[in-house]
Amino acid sequence: MAITNPQTPKGTRDFLPKEVIRRNYIFNAIRNVFEQFGFFPIETPSFENLETLTGKYGEEGDRLLFKVLNSGDFLAKADREALQNLNSIALTPSIAKKGLRYDLTVPFARFVVQHQNELVFPFKRYQIQQVWRADRPQKGRYQEFYQCDVDVIGSDSLMYEAELIQIYDAVFAKLGIEVKILLNNRKILVGIAEACHIGDKFVQMTIAIDKLDKMSEESVIVEMTEKGIQEKNAKKILELLRTESIEELAEAIKDSETGLKGVEEIKKVYDYLESTELKNALVFDPALARGLNYYTGCIFEVKASQAGLGSLGGGGRYDDLTAVFGKPDTSGVGISFGAERIFDLMLEKSLFPDELITGIQVLFIAFDELTHLYAFKQAGKLRKSSIKTDIYPEYGKMKKQMKFANAIQVPYLAIVGDEEMQTNTISVKNMVSGEQSRMSIDELISLFGK
Amino acid sequence: MAITNPQTPKGTRDFLPKEVIRRNYIFNAIRNVFEQFGFFPIETPSFENLETLTGKYGEEGDRLLFKVLNSGDFLAKADREALQNLNSIALTPSIAKKGLRYDLTVPFARFVVQHQNELVFPFKRYQIQQVWRADRPQKGRYQEFYQCDVDVIGSDSLMYEAELIQIYDAVFAKLGIEVKILLNNRKILVGIAEACHIGDKFVQMTIAIDKLDKMSEESVIVEMTEKGIQEKNAKKILELLRTESIEELAEAIKDSETGLKGVEEIKKVYDYLESTELKNALVFDPALARGLNYYTGCIFEVKASQAGLGSLGGGGRYDDLTAVFGKPDTSGVGISFGAERIFDLMLEKSLFPDELITGIQVLFIAFDELTHLYAFKQAGKLRKSSIKTDIYPEYGKMKKQMKFANAIQVPYLAIVGDEEMQTNTISVKNMVSGEQSRMSIDELISLFGK
Numbered sequence: 061m062a063i064t065n066p067q068t069p070k071g072t073r074d075f076l077p078k079e080v081i082r083r084n085y086i087f088n089a090i091r092n093v094f095e096q097f098g099f100f101p102i103e104t105p106s107f108e109n110l111e112t113l114t115g116k117y118g119e120e121g122d123r124l125l126f127k128v129l130n131s132g133d134f135l136a137k138a139d140r141e142a143l144q145n146l147n148s149i150a151l152t153p154s155i156a157k158k159g160l161r162y163d164l165t166v167p168f169a170r171f172v173v174q175h176q177n178e179l180v181f182p183f184k185r186y187q188i189q190q191v192w193r194a195d196r197p198q199k200g201r202y203q204e205f206y207q208c209d210v211d212v213i214g215s216d217s218l219m220y221e222a223e224l225i226q227i228y229d230a231v232f233a234k235l236g237i238e239v240k241i242l243l244n245n246r247k248i249l250v251g252i253a254e255a256c257h258i259g260d261k262f263v264q265m266t267i268a269i270d271k272l273d274k275m276s277e278e279s280v281i282v283e284m285t286e287k288g289i290q291e292k293n294a295k296k297i298l299e300l301l302r303t304e305s306i307e308e309l310a311e312a313i314k315d316s317e318t319g320l321k322g323v324e325e326i327k328k329v330y331d332y333l334e335s336t337e338l339k340n341a342l343v344f345d346p347a348l349a350r351g352l353n354y355y356t357g358c359i360f361e362v363k364a365s366q367a368g369l370g371s372l373g374g375g376g377r378y379d380d381l382t383a384v385f386g387k388p389d390t391s392g393v394g395i396s397f398g399a400e401r402i403f404d405l406m407l408e409k410s411l412f413p414d415e416l417i418t419g420i421q422v423l424f425i426a427f428d429e430l431t432h433l434y435a436f437k438q439a440g441k442l443r444k445s446s447i448k449t450d451i452y453p454e455y456g457k458m459k460k461q462m463k464f465a466n467a468i469q470v471p472y473l474a475i476v477g478d479e480e481m482q483t484n485t486i487s488v489k490n491m492v493s494g495e496q497s498r499m500s501i502d503e504l505i506s507l508f509g510k
Numbered sequence: 511m512a513i514t515n516p517q518t519p520k521g522t523r524d525f526l527p528k529e530v531i532r533r534n535y536i537f538n539a540i541r542n543v544f545e546q547f548g549f550f551p552i553e554t555p556s557f558e559n560l561e562t563l564t565g566k567y568g569e570e571g572d573r574l575l576f577k578v579l580n581s582g583d584f585l586a587k588a589d590r591e592a593l594q595n596l597n598s599i600a601l602t603p604s605i606a607k608k609g610l611r612y613d614l615t616v617p618f619a620r621f622v623v624q625h626q627n628e629l630v631f632p633f634k635r636y637q638i639q640q641v642w643r644a645d646r647p648q649k650g651r652y653q654e655f656y657q658c659d660v661d662v663i664g665s666d667s668l669m670y671e672a673e674l675i676q677i678y679d680a681v682f683a684k685l686g687i688e689v690k691i692l693l694n695n696r697k698i699l700v701g702i703a704e705a706c707h708i709g710d711k712f713v714q715m716t717i718a719i720d721k722l723d724k725m726s727e728e729s730v731i732v733e734m735t736e737k738g739i740q741e742k743n744a745k746k747i748l749e750l751l752r753t754e755s756i757e758e759l760a761e762a763i764k765d766s767e768t769g770l771k772g773v774e775e776i777k778k779v780y781d782y783l784e785s786t787e788l789k790n791a792l793v794f795d796p797a798l799a800r801g802l803n804y805y806t807g808c809i810f811e812v813k814a815s816q817a818g819l820g821s822l823g824g825g826g827r828y829d830d831l832t833a834v835f836g837k838p839d840t841s842g843v844g845i846s847f848g849a850e851r852i853f854d855l856m857l858e859k860s861l862f863p864d865e866l867i868t869g870i871q872v873l874f875i876a877f878d879e880l881t882h883l884y885a886f887k888q889a890g891k892l893r894k895s896s897i898k899t900d901i902y903p904e905y906g907k908m909k910k911q912m913k914f915a916n917a918i919q920v921p922y923l924a925i926v927g928d929e930e931m932q933t934n935t936i937s938v939k940n941m942v943s944g945e946q947s948r949m950s951i952d953e954l955i956s957l958f959g960k
Binding site: 063112385440 | 667
């Protein structure tokens with residue numbers, strides 16, 4: 061029964077204290093801003109009924125859903141024909157009724173419909189939970205990771221678009237990451253499609269221009285022509301996408317009613333932000349498309365100002381998120397934060413505060429049983445003052461104790477021998493400067509401003 | 511495709527903001543105490559390889575493990591014979607390689623073995639994560655719930671037992687729950703078994719006395735006799751379990767070497783605690799058994815002082831937790847907090863602070879487009895001062911706005927009309943007292959002590 065080399069499953073990771081503490085630093089920064097803006101947390105179960113999830117993420121998504129095997133004698137109710145034919149896909153619904161959460165959006169839509177009579181609308185919520193995807197594990201891509209979403213549902217006010225932009229700005233300012241916040245509106249993209257006479261190819265157009273980040277303009281034009289858009293129209297589209305001024309673009313798409321509605325919405329968002337001093341750049345970018353088809357109004361994306369670092373978050377306005385669960389016409393808008401990318405970026409740029417590196421603040425060491433008991437008592441006083449304190453469990457063995465102190469990188473060592481015990485003092489060594497001096501417990505506590 | 515009545519799976523729950531905020535209040539209280547004592551967080555994946563979990567929780571545990579169906583064409587590698595025979599249990603290992611976390615102990619043991627070269631021992635960690643069990647759903651019993659464990663591994667120092675008692679004491683004092691902390695030692699139970707000449711029936715004895723909480727003494731004696739313990743010995747066992755004084759018990763089990771070792775360990779724990787002022791009662795209770803067989807030394811249990819409320823936590827010393835993964839002789843000790851029970855108890859006794867009830871602190875309402883923009887600007891200043899602020903998205907419609915304000919139980923309403931805008935002020939209504947007065951934004955901020 062004994063396994064001698066147990067490992068986490070492929071595609072998953074353990075998090076050691078240093079990583080958890082740093083990740084919580086990011087989440088706490090985000091949480092604080094969310095709550096200032098009146099968003100509060102909800103949590104949904106790790107698994108949902110498969111019927112809630114299936115068909116919501118496209119064919120690939122269905123394939124990447126982790127399914128939970130039914131308990132007990134699951135074969136008793138298994139689809140016999142699928143079993144006979146060894147047809148895994150056909151068999152699945154009869155032996156697995158639940159699936160692990162794939163994102164936070166669909167469970168949120170289900171939540172809103174299920175609890176609509178308990179909620180007060182507009183309902184503002186944030187949600188920071190893990191999601192699971194059966195992607196092939198590879199470097200930097202995991203089967204389990206955190207998502208961090210904030211949404212308001214039940215109002216079409218453009219004030220919320222302005223709030224979400226302020227939230228992005230405040231969070232990244234707090235984390236010390238300089239970003240560009242890109243803003244566009246799906247209705248403007250409709251306007252561009254109509255101005256270029258390809259209104260019926262809107263979806264194909266957005267899918268193609270969504271790739272402008274990774275592909276050359278030429279390749280995007282080729283993709284559009286392959287999808288049935290004439291080359292001259294594809295070129296005109298790309299020309300319009302380069303427009304920097306909203307007025308200029310409004311003129312170009314002035315024959316599209318939807319397009320002008322998009323322009324108006326963008327202007328209204330700017331009206332709300334007029335008196336706001338953003339710490340990061342807000343950029344109107346008509347080339348921003350966001351692949352997801354459920355967006356219907358403003359869309360956002362955040363990128364680190366330094367090129368090549370990819371997206372740190374995105375989102376937008378949707379008008380029909382809950383329709384699939386029988387509650388139509390509920391407008392909402394939301395954004396998400398790419399927690400994994402933010403973590404990697406902050407690590408790479410050394411943006412985490414130094415004090416997160418060390419866990420405990422003071423380590424006591426003693427020479428014999430009596431001084432060890434004395435050290436335990438003194439440590440209790442520090443702990444009561446909210447100073448993170450530890451005592452090495454063995455006494456004597458000075459070398460071993462010092463080795464431990466160095467390994468955990470503790471900033472202060474509190475040394476207790478007979479003399480300290482008799483004079484009711486402690487010898488405190490600053491492990492950075494090497495300085496050592498004897499002091500009372502109150503003096504030690506005051507070193508930490510307590 | 512549209513489902514019109516989507517629900518959470520049976521045995522699982524959504525958590526609305528009020529519940530998440532209250533649960534986080536408990537977790538934060540626990541976390542702060544853990545960190546003062548030098549324990550830091552780790553996280554392990556939601557699923558483990560099934561070989562890591564299987565056989566660790568007994569036969570019932572194996573049955574209650576949620577298994578994750580392999581991705582892709584899982585039937586291709588399915589056990590053909592088991593398929594043919596419709597044998598669900600035999601088939602499972604070939605179609606499900608992963609299982610959801612059943613507790614935090616086994617994953618922690620796996621973690622320690624996997625990362626032994628990265629960790630500094632003694633290693634002190636806490637872990638607050640969800641676990642999943644395929645129990646039949648019923649009132650108060652869920653398939654998904656949080657566990658909250660704290661352990662130190664890699665030292666047999668009894669100082670840690672004393673620390674864990676201090677942690678229990680500090681956490682429950684902070685939460686306002688009066689408890690009794692019960693303390694015993696498995697070696698003392700061995701001593702009692704040996705003193706009653708039933709050393710070979712030790713496990714049966716502990717299983718029986720573990721039921722003293724729920725069964726009469728007579729029934730426990732009957733159970734012991736049924737397990738092959740003579741009635742006179744069973745009676746003597748129960749007599750010894752009633753001993754309140756450790757000295758008296760030491761005398762009664764003086765012929766048992768193991769028993770005396772247990773007495774010595776208990777005394778050492780009291781030595782460390784000698785100068786500690788506990789806020790709750792610490793009670794030596796030789797009748798405390800703790801069912802789990804991996805405990806080898808001190809054991810703990812916490813009960814609310816008011817009778818009938820059951821256990822709020824428990825734990826103990828184990829000497830061989832990691833042996834099953836090929837790392838023997840690693841002593842550790844840990845306790846856990848019954849977060850769900852603590853939550854229910856605090857709710858029942860109204861122990862949550864009032865300020866957790868309301869989310870936002872100030873709600874702005876306005877009369878027209880211009881005052882709405884002005885309100886948005888003022889709200890931004892409050893938010894920057896970390897005051898949880900919201901603006902109703904629609905202007906005018908006074909009745910609708912007031913209805914919303916009442917529904918969310920906001921303590922302060924900030925009303926903005928033409929006059930307020932012209933004089934750069936806000937009319938602030940205290941929703942509890944009903945008082946209303948006009949003030950500057952700085953005066954409003956100072957209401958919150960900012």
